[in-house]
């Protein structure tokens with residue numbers, strides 16, 4: 001496998017530096033907005049990184065299971081990405097060309113189309129502003145323009161971004177409530193989560209599927225036929241919930257019946273993360289629009305939508321923006337797509353993902369505070385619960401405090417993880433796809449040690 005096993009970090013930086021580790025954190029705290037989020041839970045000032053390892057100003061190394069929130073499929077400084085960026089610079093390629101064609105842009109598009117789900121290979125690509133949120137915005141605009149309708153159906157627990165439009169589609173209420181009205185005509189339906197289902201039923205999948213069918217096709221549902229239904233094939237920020245295949249099938253059938261556009265948001269799941277190249281393909285979702293960002297830029301900012309050609313009813317310039325495909329991101333992205341496929345990293349993600357899940361399950365087996373371990377490939381989550389308090393269905397309530405404690409204890413043991421889901425009670429593992437089996441074992445060990453360390457901890 002051509003990933004940089006054995007790549008070593010340079011010697012630790014000298015301790016006599018202009019700013020110490022704590023000074024960097026403090027200066028950031030004073031100067032940046034209070035919307036600053038990750039450093040509150042992960043107080044590390046990072047200076048260098050290779051592969052799956054990052055190192056802070058004090059020389060502490062961490063296994064990076066955050067990986068730019070999943071953007072770094074090949075980890076940090078993968079040789080093929082570094083080379084692609086160097087080649088573009090050495091060739092004197094123009095760095096920013098709006099949507100004017102360049103050989104590097106053309107190579108990226110060819111590389112991506114070669115690996116797309118079959119039904120989208122003769123579709124169209126639109127380069128968006130370089131964030132997942134802007135690509136979701138574009139997908140909604142496309143669907144509205146193509147159908148002449150305005151409504152959108154989204155799912156509870158969804159995360160689609162932080163713009164006013166994408167926030168309307170997102171599940172988490174606390175980030176929406178201070179803002180008042182957002183994109184109108186958006187309705188949320190329950191996502192078929194099996195652990196802690198909003199239906200409190202054995203057959204949550206069936207119930208969620210029937211509700212989608214009802215909402216889209218029953219004249220009395222109260223919801224005018226929407227322009228689009230948008231869904232993540234595995235919900236990420238919502239707490240790592242894979243979409244069951246039967247649900248995907250029901251959504252596909254119902255959107256066809258209602259002539260609504262089906263949008264798969266694969267910003268986080270795309271390009272091998274879930275142990276399938278495309279998570280929507282694994283459940284036969286056959287989306288009309290695929291939203292992609294994060295991994296496809298090789299760690300640099302890039303976002304696109306790919307859609308059926310029949311939807312392309314836009315006027316020239318209908319979705320524009322300055323940074324629609326920066327050259328370095330296109331070069332890094334093309335190299336990343338090629339490497340993920342040719343180095344067998346999709347299968348690797350499936351294999352080490354199973355090892356991670358099995359390891360976490362083994363740790364959880366002896367500890368009732370781990371309510372659930374779930375995910376696909378290297379998109380894995382462990383939900384922490386308070387076993388002494390159960391809900392009406394007898395399921396222990398989520399324990400966000402404990403998840404935060406585990407996150408801190410894992411950091412102390414050299415592993416960076418994220419939290420998400422209801423009350424942020426799900427510890428999330430999103431490492432680079434190149435993570436080795438030995439590194440996975442270290443992550444599992446750190447999780448077990450963090451659990452033990454937080455036993456009997458006062459709140």
Ligand SMILES: Cc1ncc(COP(=O)(O)O)c(C=O)c1O
Pocket residue numbers: 069130131132133134136159160161162232236237265266267268269293
């Ligand atoms: C599924 C999904 N959609 C959209 C977004 C938004 O992407 P960005 O943060 O680049 O705007 C994210 C970000 O995490 C995501 O996970």
